[in-house]
Amino acid sequence: MDLLKGKKVIVVGDRDGVPGPAIDECIKTAGADIVFSSTECFV
Amino acid sequence: MNSVIKGASYILAHTPDMVIHNGTTQTTERIVNPGSEYLVELPGKLRPYDDAMRYAPNQTYIGNLTPDELSAVAAPWYEQKLEDADRFGKMGEIMPQDEFYILMQVCDAFDLVKLEKGFVEEVKPRFEQHPLMDESIIARIKGGVEQSEIDRAIGEDHAEGLYQDGKLVGYVKKSHDVDVNLSAHVILENLVSKASCVLSLLHLTKNTGIDKAEVDLVIECSEEACGDMNQRGGGNMAKAAAEIAGFSSASGADVRAFCAAPVHALIHAAALVASGTYDNVVVAAGGSTAKLGMNGKDHAKKGLPILEDVVGGFATLISKNDGINPELLSAYTGKHTVGSGSSPQAVITALVTDPLDKMGLKITDIDRYSVEMQNPDVTKPAGAGDVPLANYKMIAALGVKRGDLERAQLNDFTTEHGMVGWAPTQGHIPSGVPYLGFAREDILSGKIETCMVIGKGSLFLGRMTNLFDGVSFIIRKNSGETEQTSAVPEEQIKSLIADAMRNLAASLAGEGR
Amino acid sequence: MDLENQKRVKELSEQYGPENLVVVLGAAEGEAAGLTAETVTAGDPTYAGPLTGVQLGLKVYHICEEEIKSEVDPGVYDEQVGMMEMVLDVDEIVDEMSAIREQFTKY
Numbered sequence: 001m002d003l004l005k006g007k008k009v010i011v012v013g014d015r016d017g018v019p020g021p022a023i024d025e026c027i028k029t030a031g032a033d034i035v036f037s038s039t040e041c042f043v
Numbered sequence: 044m045n046s047v048i049k050g051a052s053y054i055l056a057h058t059p060d061m062v063i064h065n066g067t068t069q070t071t072e073r074i075v076n077p078g079s080e081y082l083v084e085l086p087g088k089l090r091p092y093d094d095a096m097r098y099a100p101n102q103t104y105i106g107n108l109t110p111d112e113l114s115a116v117a118a119p120w121y122e123q124k125l126e127d128a129d130r131f132g133k134m135g136e137i138m139p140q141d142e143f144y145i146l147m148q149v150c151d152a153f154d155l156v157k158l159e160k161g162f163v164e165e166v167k168p169r170f171e172q173h174p175l176m177d178e179s180i181i182a183r184i185k186g187g188v189e190q191s192e193i194d195r196a197i198g199e200d201h202a203e204g205l206y207q208d209g210k211l212v213g214y215v216k217k218s219h220d221v222d223v224n225l226s227a228h229v230i231l232e233n234l235v236s237k238a239s240c241v242l243s244l245l246h247l248t249k250n251t252g253i254d255k256a257e258v259d260l261v262i263e264c265s266e267e268a269c270g271d272m273n274q275r276g277g278g279n280m281a282k283a284a285a286e287i288a289g290f291s292s293a294s295g296a297d298v299r300a301f302c303a304a305p306v307h308a309l310i311h312a313a314a315l316v317a318s319g320t321y322d323n324v325v326v327a328a329g330g331s332t333a334k335l336g337m338n339g340k341d342h343a344k345k346g347l348p349i350l351e352d353v354v355g356g357f358a359t360l361i362s363k364n365d366g367i368n369p370e371l372l373s374a375y376t377g378k379h380t381v382g383s384g385s386s387p388q389a390v391i392t393a394l395v396t397d398p399l400d401k402m403g404l405k406i407t408d409i410d411r412y413s414v415e416m417q418n419p420d421v422t423k424p425a426g427a428g429d430v431p432l433a434n435y436k437m438i439a440a441l442g443v444k445r446g447d448l449e450r451a452q453l454n455d456f457t458t459e460h461g462m463v464g465w466a467p468t469q470g471h472i473p474s475g476v477p478y479l480g481f482a483r484e485d486i487l488s489g490k491i492e493t494c495m496v497i498g499k500g501s502l503f504l505g506r507m508t509n510l511f512d513g514v515s516f517i518i519r520k521n522s523g524e525t526e527q528t529s530a531v532p533e534e535q536i537k538s539l540i541a542d543a544m545r546n547l548a549a550s551l552a553g554e555g556r
Numbered sequence: 557m558d559l560e561n562q563k564r565v566k567e568l569s570e571q572y573g574p575e576n577l578v579v580v581l582g583a584a585e586g587e588a589a590g591l592t593a594e595t596v597t598a599g600d601p602t603y604a605g606p607l608t609g610v611q612l613g614l615k616v617y618h619i620c621e622e623e624i625k626s627e628v629d630p631g632v633y634d635e636q637v638g639m640m641e642m643v644l645d646v647d648e649i650v651d652e653m654s655a656i657r658e659q660f661t662k663y
Contacts, residue, residue: 003617004627010565010614012557012592017575017644018582021509022386022636023619025579026558029629031131032603035568035577038561039509041501042338042427043303043417043468043471071559075604340602388639426588433584433643440642452643 004030011037046316046324047368048518049253049360051480052246053104054135055353055467056239057096058144058335059089060206062352065231066335076254079191079338086209092139095194097124101353103465105132108463108528120420127251131174135246136479139352145170147215149183150287155230156405157196158205158213160187176244179289203227222272229269231331236267237284239380244288247325247358247415250253250480256301258360259321261285261295262312264304265328265330266470284327293325302415302474304328305357306399306498306514309476312361313371313516324361331355337468354421355472359479366525367485369494369518375402377497377515385511391441394497394515402517406442409460409517410491413478415499416440430473434497435461474498475515482518492520499538557595562605565596569612575663579616580624586648589618590656597660613662619652620646 009032011019020039027034063085065071072079083359095101108127111456116123130137138146145166148156151299163186171181191459196202196214205213215234219225240263263281270277281295298308305328312324332354339349364370377398383389399406414434422430435457442448448456466473482494501515569577579596583589591601593616600607617624619637 002627003623004614005579007578007584007641008568008576010568010577010596011582011620012579014493014563014583014584014588015499015511016428017584017588018387018619018637018640019385019511020582021505022384023580023582025386025636026619026628026633027624029632030624030627035572037370037509038558038564039503039511039582040558040561041504042425043415043422043430043470043473045588078602340604386636386639388635391639413652426591427581428585428588436643437639440639443638443642450642 004032006031006033008033008035010035013037013039015039015041016043044317044524045373046313046361047364047370047521048479048483049362049368050247050251051357051359051476052135052139052243052250053105053106053477053480054239054242054246054356055101056242056330057092057139058139058140058143058332059349060140060209061235061332061354062089062339062349064204064206064334066334066337066339067353068336068339079529081343084343085339085349087214088343088349090352091175094124095352096130096137097128099123099125100420100465101137102132104130104355104467104477105136106134106483107132109481110465110478113465114463118420121347134250138242141166141168142173143238144205144213145184146242147234148185149180150234150241152283153218155216155218156213156234157188157193157216158185159190159193162207162212163187170249175249177289180287184352184532191513203231219271224275225272230479233267233269233280235329235332235354235497236265236329237280237287239293239354240265240280240284240358241287243327243329243356243358244284244290247327247360247404251360253290253323253360256292258285258290258323258325259292260315260324261290261293261296261327262308262324262326263297264299264308264326264471266299266301266304266331281327284329290325299375300512301500301502302471303310303498303500303512303514304471305474305476306496306516309359309361309371309496310373310376310514310516311528313373316361316363317373322363325358326361326469327356327358329356329477330472334469338427345424347424348407349419350467353467354469355469357472357476359476362519364525366523367521369483370513370521372517372519375517379511379513381510387437388441388444389498390511390513391437394446394513395438395495396441398515398517406438406445406447407456407460409493409495411462411478411482411485411494412438412460413462413475413482413494413496415473415475415497416463416466417468418466421468429464431461432457432466435542474500486518486520494518557592557600557605557607562595562600562607566606566610567613569614574612574614577614579614581616581618583618583649584644586645586652590652593653594660597656601658604630611659611660615661615663616653618649618658620644620648621637621653
């Protein structure tokens with residue numbers, strides 16, 4: 001079953017982990033529809 | 044010719060009551076969850092001054108303990124109280140809150156800070172004993188006001204209270220009835236930033252021995268905005284702080300770039316000195332009340348004291364090359380560009396390996412990396428991990444990808460080229476700069492030869508771009524060359540000009556024939 | 557999780573239906589990943605944000621989990637995330653995420 005293809009995806013990246021835009025690049029290739037992307041900062 | 048780093052200063056102000064009243068985690072909680080258990084238990088979780096002063100990372104910040112000595116102290120550090128600790132350190136001090144309130148008043152140019160009579164009578168004599176407070180500063184302290192005036196200002200006039208051990212001892216007034224940019228809240232934040240910046244400047248003067256009148260420019264690089272509704276981020280906190288510190292010949296300007304600002308500012312300063320525009324440029328910043336107790340909920344939940352109870356500040360002096368102090372290599376800076384991309388690999392490439400490639404160096408050729416030196420005692424219990432360690436692992440991992448080191452050497456790299464973090468989570472304060480003072484000493488003593496300083500910033504928090512930011516520079520042992528030894532002597536220049544004039548005259552005479 | 561982000565997650569869940577959403581995280585630590593995952597499934601554990609007491613039960617994964625990675629172009633994954641696999645404690649993250657999904661994900 002495809003988790004991402006054609007699905008609405010919310011991205012919550014982490015500045016000190018994997019940032020939002022880097023995740024976006026990845027999941028776009030799986031055919032996901034990104035409806036919101038953000039990056040959190042704990043420091 | 045490269046500029047040099049002549050010294051640095053690092054200060055903290057222990058402000059436990061400001062954690063409660065001015066930290067955004069707490070002010071937000073009071074709005075969304077006014078009766079919360081956290082707000083009830085918070086006052087009991089705050090550390091007394093002596094505990095914060097004896098806290099090993101704080102002693103490291105002011106220079107009494109080296110990063111290597113700190114790494115030998117058993118973690119978690121909040122469980123240890125250093126016996127051998129002092130308010131004053133080799134590079135700065137940890138100022139108690141009550142004296143800091145006096146310093147805020149000293150920094151207030153618009154009669155906006157009022158302190159209670161008895162409080163002033165009690166604290167002023169102690170403040171006057173401070174080794175760095177001269178007559179011009181002492182003269183700025185005002186007489187105290189009645190308690191009833193303070194109660195009225197808080198109750199009726201939207202003033203922000205100043206508290207000591209839970210007791211209201213003063214207030215900061217709003218400076219405009221309508222303009223939120225001049226509200227008591229904003230004025231208080233800016234005065235805290237200014238006062239901690241001023242204290243850093245005073246310690247820098249002492250640490251470097253520079254004549255205050257010789258400073259040409261101060262660049263301030265905090266994360267506050269000062270201005271009114273027509274120019275909200277108008278700025279020049281730099282000049283405001285330089286005035287109080289007594290830098291009479293200095294101009295000032297601010298650099299803003301979130302947590303990356305100090306490293307951006309140092310690159311600016313180094314270029315201004317290297318180009319000959321100025322001889323002595325100070326880069327400085329005060330701290331932030333907003334970030335006090337930022338991760339307090341996690342700390343309280345896990346039974347820790349509230350560790351984010353200090354406001355930070357730092358200052359550094361960049362001067363023309365003296366042939367002795369470490370050089371800042373202006374031609375080999377790293378920068379994360381608009382087009383760099385935001386993957387960690389792209390970020391580390393832009394900041395670390397691009398400048399190294401320009402110099403023909405490997406990742407392992409830099410002796411020490413100074414990254415975001417956040418104290419892991421604070422960040423780990425909050426689920427944010429060990430930030431410096433994660434940065435070192437990223438650098439090492441890129442090194443593995445490039446073939447600069449073997450995968451098995453990854454952990455060794457983090458200890459050999461990295462350090463444990465000790466700086467308070469005050470945004471720009473931990474960002475690359477906390478090691479500068481030690482780096483200068485380590486390079487002068489021959490312990491290391493090179494250090495890369497890296498600052499990163501989360502631009503997306505301002506909602507103007509999704510971009511990340513970062514810059515870096517390398518400092519290196521001085522080559523020993525000075526302006527005098529390398530420059531062409533004056534006589535030689537005169538003779539060169541004379542030759543050129545003679546040739547010109549001869550050719551003109553030739554044309555006339 | 558940032559309060560503004562909680563608000564957006566809540567709104568998007570109402571707009572598209574929780575069963576149609578997938579949340580993908582990039583957290584640096586297992587614990588932080590777990591807390592964010594908990595927020596979008598069982599509600600905000602810090603009782604601060606708009607998702608306090610809201611049990612959305614969304615599908616939630618970390619970018620480094622096999623379920624997501626297997627659907628992503630390997631070249632792009634390597635370029636964007638590859639290096640971080642050496643930095644992050646992927647096993648710990650997977651454990652935290654699986655535990656939260658088992659307990660709270662409804663879809």
